[in-house]
Amino acid sequence: MRNVYLDHAATTPAHPKVVEAMLPYFTDKFGNPSNLHDIGREAKNAIDDARAKTAALIGAKPEEIFFTSSGAESNNLALKGLAQANRQKGTNIIVSQIEHFSVLHAAKTLEKSGFTVTYLPVDKQGLVDPADVARAITRDTVLVSIMHANNEIGTIEPIEEISAITREKGVLFHTDAVATTGWIPVDVKALGVDALSLSGHQFYGPKGAAALFVRKGVRIKPQIEGGIQEDGRRAGTENVPALVGLGKASEIAAADIPRRLSSVAALRDRLQKGLVERIDHLVINGHPSRRLPNHLNVSLWYVEGESMLLFLNMEGISVSSGSACTSRSLKASHVLTCIGTDAAVANGTLLMTLGMGNTAEDIDYVIEKLPPIVQRLREMSPLYEDMIKKEKAG
Amino acid sequence: MEQYSSKVMEHFAHPHNVGEIPDADGVGTVGNPVCGDVMRLYIKVDKEVITDAKFKTFGCGAAIATSSMVTDLVKGKTVGEALKISNAAVAEALGGLPKVKMHCSVLAEEALKSALDDYYKKKGVPSPVKIPESSGHEHEME
Numbered sequence: 001m002r003n004v005y006l007d008h009a010a011t012t013p014a015h016p017k018v019v020e021a022m023l024p025y026f027t028d029k030f031g032n033p034s035n036l037h038d039i040g041r042e043a044k045n046a047i048d049d050a051r052a053k054t055a056a057l058i059g060a061k062p063e064e065i066f067f068t069s070s071g072a073e074s075n076n077l078a079l080k081g082l083a084q085a086n087r088q089k090g091t092n093i094i095v096s097q098i099e100h101f102s103v104l105h106a107a108k109t110l111e112k113s114g115f116t117v118t119y120l121p122v123d124k125q126g127l128v129d130p131a132d133v134a135r136a137i138t139r140d141t142v143l144v145s146i147m148h149a150n151n152e153i154g155t156i157e158p159i160e161e162i163s164a165i166t167r168e169k170g171v172l173f174h175t176d177a178v179a180t181t182g183w184i185p186v187d188v189k190a191l192g193v194d195a196l197s198l199s200g201h202q203f204y205g206p207k208g209a210a211a212l213f214v215r216k217g218v219r220i221k222p223q224i225e226g227g228i229q230e231d232g233r234r235a236g237t238e239n240v241p242a243l244v245g246l247g248k249a250s251e252i253a254a255a256d257i258p259r260r261l262s263s264v265a266a267l268r269d270r271l272q273k274g275l276v277e278r279i280d281h282l283v284i285n286g287h288p289s290r291r292l293p294n295h296l297n298v299s300l301w302y303v304e305g306e307s308m309l310l311f312l313n314m315e316g317i318s319v320s321s322g323s324a325c326t327s328r329s330l331k332a333s334h335v336l337t338c339i340g341t342d343a344a345v346a347n348g349t350l351l352m353t354l355g356m357g358n359t360a361e362d363i364d365y366v367i368e369k370l371p372p373i374v375q376r377l378r379e380m381s382p383l384y385e386d387m388i389k390k391e392k393a394g
Numbered sequence: 395m396e397q398y399s400s401k402v403m404e405h406f407a408h409p410h411n412v413g414e415i416p417d418a419d420g421v422g423t424v425g426n427p428v429c430g431d432v433m434r435l436y437i438k439v440d441k442e443v444i445t446d447a448k449f450k451t452f453g454c455g456a457a458i459a460t461s462s463m464v465t466d467l468v469k470g471k472t473v474g475e476a477l478k479i480s481n482a483a484v485a486e487a488l489g490g491l492p493k494v495k496m497h498c499s500v501l502a503e504e505a506l507k508s509a510l511d512d513y514y515k516k517k518g519v520p521s522p523v524k525i526p527e528s529s530g531h532e533h534e535m536e
Contacts, residue, residue, distance in 0.1 A: 302452065303452070304430055304431070304452055304453050304454055304457070305454075306430075306454035306455055307406070307453065307454055307455055307457075307458060310403075310406060310455045311407075314407065332428075332430070343427070343428040344427030344428055347427065347428075347430040379412075380409070380412050380450055380451060380452075380458070381432075381450060381451070381452040382423060382432050382433070382434040382450040382451065382452055383427060383432060383452045384452075385414070385434075385450055
């Protein structure tokens with residue numbers, strides 16, 4: 001059976017060259033970068049090199065890169081660290097309603113310690129209106145955090161326009177670029193942001209290696225204390241092999257992004273076209289053009305996402321579902337709710353995210369396998385039965 | 395999430411009794427598409443014995459598997475016996491369900507009760523079925 005992995009937004013496999021670069025740092029080059037002896041210095045040099053490569057990928061200076069363990073940690077450090085360190089300037093924070101939970105929950109925690117949070121809505125395609133940001137900023141606003149692209153629907157936010165506003169108003173601006181880094185060009189100067197989160201396993205690096213860019217001169221309060229690592233902003237012995245892997249993945253991505261953009265987007269478009277032609281009552285979620293090149297998020301009426309996911313899995317196809325039934329809260333995705341997707345329809349959502357390993361044959365295989373699964377589940381669905389009876393009744 | 399048992403996967407992949415009974419003696423529809431599951435259960439009754447049961451379900455793997463199992467369980471039983479089938483019995487017959495999916499077995503029990511209630515009403519006799527006030531399940535907090 002063919003195996004088709006279409007869940008690259010969940011994680012990507014580490015690139016073979018990434019693994020190769022990492023391996024010596026588990027054994028021969030096992031040193032602690034904080035130590036002054038040669039073994040320690042070797043490890044220190046390795047993470048300095050990784051820092052330079054990660055910085056180069058996003059147009060930052062090496063000293064502006066702070067390594068963390070995950071995108072969620074970077075987002076928590078950004079929200080809490082920037083808000084707490086700059087509290088004297090104000091206690092209002094602005095975020096969008098479709099941020100990742102690591103931003104939304106960090107904001108909720110700040111609310112409990114006296115900050116106020118303004119949650120901005122998005123339009124039906126998932127876009128934040130920069131004019132809404134301008135209107136929401138008050139004299140008390142200290143930080144705005146809007147994601148570069150949404151991890152579920154792939155919509156790319158107008159970060160440059162928003163940063164023009166935050167710069168003019170003298171407010172800090174953080175962007176969660178976990179979904180975009182390594183896939184589309186990310187340049188902190190062009191974006192005009194003060195802080196930016198990225199994560200290695202999203203673009204062929206290892207899990208457990210991520211970073212927060214903080215513009216030079218911006219104050220941030222550490223969230224893990226008790227060590228001199230990361231210039232005192234994040235205590236704890238560095239995960240040297242993983243950081244070496246992140247550096248290598250950044251180096252590969254910097255050279256490979258143009259190819260990733262064109263080849264993956266062509267396959268995504270092929271998948272979208274094939275499914276739209278073969279399945280009725282199908283809605284494409286997200287922005288038609290301002291969208292990540294490898295994302296396809298579709299809602300299929302009258303069928304439930306998890307059951308589609310399980311049948312696809314039996315055919316060797318791995319996807320994600322936005323259905324309530326796969327979440328502990330039994331609620332449909334907050335992102336789909338925010339773009340106005342009907343809650344019942346949202347439960348029939350599949351997120352398919354392509355990667356460099358996918359081929360045209362893979363895509364054609366999915367186009368062949370999904371429609372009969374949808375048809376079978378619709379024939380089993382009382383909602384579909386009701387719709388057909390209504391249509392017949394005219 | 396916990397994984398599904400092999401019995402659940404078997405009933406999900408090859409569900410028994412899918413379909414409609416056009417001249418059903420009792421039909422019950424429960425659930426809410428917003429929560430991700432709706433079950434419709436049909437029963438055919440002859441001299442107080444359930445001779446056939448079919449279902450249509452919009453829902454996750456567990457919702458389809460519990461629908462399949464509950465229709466299997468009621469066939470050949472008297473309506474009195476069917477009334478005593480609990481959600482726990484459905485879940486147990488499937489080799490257990492993940493904790494977050496137990497509400498699917500509750501829904502299967504309710505769909506059956508709702509179909510039995512419809513049967514009594516169609517027959518014109520007082521229904522002994524107690525339908526819970528709030529059908530469905532409570533939402534957990536995030």
